[in-house]
Amino acid sequence: MNEAAHALGEGSFVFRQMTPGMLAVCIAAVAVFVGAIYALQLGGHRRFAKAASYALRTAVLVAILLVLCEPVLRKEEVIPQQSFLVHVFDTSGSMGIADYEKKPRIDILNAATLDSDTRRELDRLYGPLEFAFDGQLTAHKTHEPLAASENLTDLASAFRGVKTQIAGLPVSGAVLYSDGNPTVNGRTEEIVEAATALEVPVYCVGSGPKVSGPDVWIDKVVHPEQAVKGAVATVNVLVGTRGIPGKVTVTLRDAERQLDERELSSSVKEQVTSAAFQVHADELGVNGYHVTVATAGEESYPWNNEADFFMATVEERQRILYVEGYPRYEYRSLRAAFEDDERFQVTSLVLVGSQSKTYRQGLSDPNELRSGFPDTEEELFKYDVVVIGDVSAGYFKTVQLMALREFVRKKGGGLLFLGGENSFAADGFGRTPLADVLPFAVSSHARLEDEQFVLPTPEGIERGIFGPYDPQHAEDAPWEALPPLKGVYTLNSLKPGAVVLCRVEQGLGEGDAPVVAFQRYGRGTSLICGISGTWQWKFQVPSDNPSYSAFWKEMTLILLEQSAGRIQVKATPSQVSLGSEVAVGVSVYDRTFQPDPMATVTVDVETPSGETHTVPAHQTADTPAGTFQYSLTPAETGLYHVTARSQTVGDEKPLEHRCMFVVREDQPELRDVKLNEALLTRVAEATHGRYVHLSEYEHLPQAIEPREGSLRHVTEKPIWDRPAILYGLLGLLIGEWLIRRIGNMA
Amino acid sequence: MNRRTFIRNSARGLAALSAGEALARGPARDRNYERHPLDDDDPNVFVFARFKFKGHQRTADEWDTLPRGDENFLQHLASVTNIKLSQRRWEERVVQVDDFAKMYTTPFLFMTGQVDFHFEEDEVEAIREFFKRGGFIYADDCDADIERMLFYEAYSREIEKVLPGHKMEALPYDHELFHCFYDIPDGSPWNYGEESLKARYPDAALFYEGRMVTFLTGSDVHCRWALRRRDHNREALEIGTNIVVYALTH
Numbered sequence: 001m002n003e004a005a006h007a008l009g010e011g012s013f014v015f016r017q018m019t020p021g022m023l024a025v026c027i028a029a030v031a032v033f034v035g036a037i038y039a040l041q042l043g044g045h046r047r048f049a050k051a052a053s054y055a056l057r058t059a060v061l062v063a064i065l066l067v068l069c070e071p072v073l074r075k076e077e078v079i080p081q082q083s084f085l086v087h088v089f090d091t092s093g094s095m096g097i098a099d100y101e102k103k104p105r106i107d108i109l110n111a112a113t114l115d116s117d118t119r120r121e122l123d124r125l126y127g128p129l130e131f132a133f134d135g136q137l138t139a140h141k142t143h144e145p146l147a148a149s150e151n152l153t154d155l156a157s158a159f160r161g162v163k164t165q166i167a168g169l170p171v172s173g174a175v176l177y178s179d180g181n182p183t184v185n186g187r188t189e190e191i192v193e194a195a196t197a198l199e200v201p202v203y204c205v206g207s208g209p210k211v212s213g214p215d216v217w218i219d220k221v222v223h224p225e226q227a228v229k230g231a232v233a234t235v236n237v238l239v240g241t242r243g244i245p246g247k248v249t250v251t252l253r254d255a256e257r258q259l260d261e262r263e264l265s266s267s268v269k270e271q272v273t274s275a276a277f278q279v280h281a282d283e284l285g286v287n288g289y290h291v292t293v294a295t296a297g298e299e300s301y302p303w304n305n306e307a308d309f310f311m312a313t314v315e316e317r318q319r320i321l322y323v324e325g326y327p328r329y330e331y332r333s334l335r336a337a338f339e340d341d342e343r344f345q346v347t348s349l350v351l352v353g354s355q356s357k358t359y360r361q362g363l364s365d366p367n368e369l370r371s372g373f374p375d376t377e378e379e380l381f382k383y384d385v386v387v388i389g390d391v392s393a394g395y396f397k398t399v400q401l402m403a404l405r406e407f408v409r410k411k412g413g414g415l416l417f418l419g420g421e422n423s424f425a426a427d428g429f430g431r432t433p434l435a436d437v438l439p440f441a442v443s444s445h446a447r448l449e450d451e452q453f454v455l456p457t458p459e460g461i462e463r464g465i466f467g468p469y470d471p472q473h474a475e476d477a478p479w480e481a482l483p484p485l486k487g488v489y490t491l492n493s494l495k496p497g498a499v500v501l502c503r504v505e506q507g508l509g510e511g512d513a514p515v516v517a518f519q520r521y522g523r524g525t526s527l528i529c530g531i532s533g534t535w536q537w538k539f540q541v542p543s544d545n546p547s548y549s550a551f552w553k554e555m556t557l558i559l560l561e562q563s564a565g566r567i568q569v570k571a572t573p574s575q576v577s578l579g580s581e582v583a584v585g586v587s588v589y590d591r592t593f594q595p596d597p598m599a600t601v602t603v604d605v606e607t608p609s610g611e612t613h614t615v616p617a618h619q620t621a622d623t624p625a626g627t628f629q630y631s632l633t634p635a636e637t638g639l640y641h642v643t644a645r646s647q648t649v650g651d652e653k654p655l656e657h658r659c660m661f662v663v664r665e666d667q668p669e670l671r672d673v674k675l676n677e678a679l680l681t682r683v684a685e686a687t688h689g690r691y692v693h694l695s696e697y698e699h700l701p702q703a704i705e706p707r708e709g710s711l712r713h714v715t716e717k718p719i720w721d722r723p724a725i726l727y728g729l730l731g732l733l734i735g736e737w738l739i740r741r742i743g744n745m746a
Numbered sequence: 747m748n749r750r751t752f753i754r755n756s757a758r759g760l761a762a763l764s765a766g767e768a769l770a771r772g773p774a775r776d777r778n779y780e781r782h783p784l785d786d787d788d789p790n791v792f793v794f795a796r797f798k799f800k801g802h803q804r805t806a807d808e809w810d811t812l813p814r815g816d817e818n819f820l821q822h823l824a825s826v827t828n829i830k831l832s833q834r835r836w837e838e839r840v841v842q843v844d845d846f847a848k849m850y851t852t853p854f855l856f857m858t859g860q861v862d863f864h865f866e867e868d869e870v871e872a873i874r875e876f877f878k879r880g881g882f883i884y885a886d887d888c889d890a891d892i893e894r895m896l897f898y899e900a901y902s903r904e905i906e907k908v909l910p911g912h913k914m915e916a917l918p919y920d921h922e923l924f925h926c927f928y929d930i931p932d933g934s935p936w937n938y939g940e941e942s943l944k945a946r947y948p949d950a951a952l953f954y955e956g957r958m959v960t961f962l963t964g965s966d967v968h969c970r971w972a973l974r975r976r977d978h979n980r981e982a983l984e985i986g987t988n989i990v991v992y993a994l995t996h
Contacts, residue, residue: 332996
């Protein structure tokens with residue numbers, strides 16, 4: 001019986017001689033037949049004895065009927081070794097961390113995959129193909145022990161490499177053994193896209209401890225790319241803590257001295273808290289900053305407690321053009337928010353009269369906007385952000401809206417669209433060139449009748465749109481102090497790439513509705529604010545509440561994230577370990593912001609010891625037109641200053657842009673050490689595979705679906721001839737006989 | 747009065763009378779300007795609120811003088827600008843000096859009177875907070891023909907208590923307030939012969955952190971809106987329009 005039960009777990013129960021439907025009909029017929037006989041022949045006997053006898057006799061007949069139908073356990077199995085299973089092992093630096101049962105992660109992985117029943121079963125069913133990867137993919141000899149390297153993880157390129165290697169082979173799936181800790185090409189979408197391109201299910205095996213040890217780490221530093229000289233920039237340092245109750249101290253330094261220090265509370269529970277620093281932009285050029293977090297408690301991963309970031313101090317302010325449909329408090333408050341920030345220079349045009357009378361403010365010269373909103377790209381491209389207030393689409397000429405679309409797409413400008421009665425009227429902008437630019441379908445808005453509490457989404461919280469937030473003091477969240485607002489519009493049909501920053505709760509069963517969202521469009525960004533009276537956040541709260549200005553500053557910075565001049569240089573990565581390669585990319589545009597492949601580009605790299613090397617940057621077949629590249633492998637630690645110059649025909653003087661990168665002896669691979677189950681699950685789900693943790697590795701063979709079209713063989717185990725069935729039958733007959741005797745039935 | 751002066755004043759009087767008749771068409775409380783359908787559910791409507799302060803003695807013309815003037819002004823504002831105006835009735839637009847909750851939902855307050863008054867300590871703090879949040883008060887002395895303007899003097903004194911270290915100062919005529927909608931080269935309207943009063947009680951403003959928070963006139967602008975005074979009515983409406991446009995744009 002044990003054998004049968006075991007077989008039942010692996011196979012399916014079927015009858016050889018009859019279908020389940022027919023069998024049910026026969027059983028019913030037997031029951032009716034026996035019942036009818038009892039009713040005719042056994043009148044006058046006691047009701048209990050009659051019923052018991054009837055039940056037992058029916059059971060006997062049903063048992064005989066079942067046995068005659070020949071029940072069997074049927075097991076279907078794929079014929080082994082018809083296809084391959086690809087084993088892809090992560091051997092990057094993080095796999096060497098000794099935090100998994102106090103051993104390196106790679107050792108536990110070796111123990112599970114070199115000599116285990118599960119691995120033997122997998123190899124019995126599928127031909128093994130093995131690869132190991134860190135930054136690069138290499139073939140790995142089957143059943144050879146793995147060793148962790150000191151290199152970074154590049155999951156996306158590992159998947160691309162596997163795709164090349166398995167092309168044309170019959171493959172049932174790929175098994176990825178990893179801690180899911182990508183440090184190069186770490187965008188989830190890119191990794192998922194590369195995994196999906198394999199066109200086979202990816203089974204991910206989480207190869208790291210499920211619960212990580214106590215740790216304090218710098219999660220992210222959110223800062224503006226640049227600040228105007230003399231301005232104060234807000235830098236938010238997101239600090240992660242886990243298993244360390246008490247306090248942690250965050251310190252900010254520039255190249256010479258400590259600038260400031262913040263104390264944050266931490267707890268046993270994992271959390272991310274932000275510390276806000278005010279950084280004075282005094283020194284022109286690109287400036288490097290260093291953040292560290294320290295704790296008095298013991299931590300398992302002390303190497304992820306510091307980060308560097310760079311911020312440029314410029315003399316020019318970012319120019320904002322604001323067009324408003326009528327004088328209103330929103331206009332006045334928003335202008336004041338822009339004006340209060342030294343990074344911005346706001347020029348505005350508000351329609352004030354019944355006959356298109358306008359009022360201009362913040363002019364650079366008396367003729368600016370004299371004839372209204374700019375008609376040409378050249379005129380419009382002087383600005384960095386354009387704000388469309390509550391003004392109807394009818395105010396604009398098509399040529400102006402086309403220029404505005406190009407302003408976002410080509411120039412990389414920011415478009416802020418304020419929802420209101422006029423701007424949302426009759427789908428006006430939905431039928432203009434701006435329809436593509438905006439992150440939602442204009443006709444999909446809905447005005448909410450009641451006052452609404454506007455709340456940030458997780459993305460909004462991460463960006464600190466209402467100011468810093470400490471999850472340990474959720475009741476003190478900045479948005480908790482803000483009043484509900486009138487004049488809120490929901491954005492009901494967002495575009496696929498839109499990111500929601502604010503939401504309103506719609507009530508029972510209706511979920512949340514987005515009210516503020518942005519999307520990237522071309523080189524630029526568009527942001528829609530469906531709140532037509534954010535000024536209430538300023539006027540209806542105490543004057544020392546900074547949420548209103550924090551909100552608009554952050555919105556403007558999101559719009560400016562993509563904004564750049566005609567030359568842009570970027571070092572990737574901006575933090576690198578000694579011996580790794582740094583790619584310097586320079587993008588150059590002509591006066592109409594078209595990529596300029598004809599430019600002559602040079603790059604100056606100043607090393608930490610003060611030496612400067614000037615090298616030409618070149619376009620390659622892999623880079624887009626107008627993008628020039630230069631790669632180097634730094635030989636010393638410290639800050640490197642990079643200056644890119646481009647000379648274009650027609651320009652009086654060369655264009656110039658600067659950036660920095662830092663070279664450290666530490667391992668960036670070790671900064672984010674937690675087992676990333678979310679990423680591995682995402683990869684598995686996207687490829688129709690499955691995620692299991694290494695501790696559940698024995699379930700993997702059952703989870704793997706053999707390749708479509710694989711040949712199978714079927715085995716059957718008879719059940720009808722088991723002695724237990726005969727004993728059961730005899731028991732029923734004896735029971736029935738005893739009841740008849742006791743009940744004096746014939 | 748010589749013959750020339752008599753003819754000039756008579757001509758001015760006639761002109762003012764015709765402007766006044768135009769304004770007075772229809773009952774003043776029956777506001778026939780175009781109203782916004784969403785009214786105060788829309789945070790973008792403008793509420794021209796009357797500020798109810800406490801005078802030293804009850805007189806006929808204290809805080810609530812001539813509501814008809816407000817209505818006439820709003821009618822003009824609706825006809826020349828595209829500002830969305832609130833549908834609230836005059837009584838609903840009154841904001842009492844000690845009703846702080848209502849004050850903090852109404853960023854523009856208008857006060858007028860002819861008597862001395864003072865703000866209590868808690869009112870001083872509330873108005874200070876009102877200014878810091880971005881509020882604006884327009885004040886007008888309603889007795890331009892009296893040698894001593896008690897309301898003008900009281901307002902200047904009290905508002906300097908609200909923002910210690912800041913002073914009400916004469917606003918030069920090249921300031922944006924005088925040019926943002928209409929070009930008003932000589933400020934608010936005064937009658938001929940009132941030059942000494944104009945010098946003593948000029949159009950004045952107080953700035954807090956670079957932003958104008960209050961504007962004060964002594965030229966009886968509101969009485970001209972209400973047609974109690976039948977001269978310079980058009981000019982009074984124009985300076986009123988500029989004050990509102992300025993307050994909504996700066």
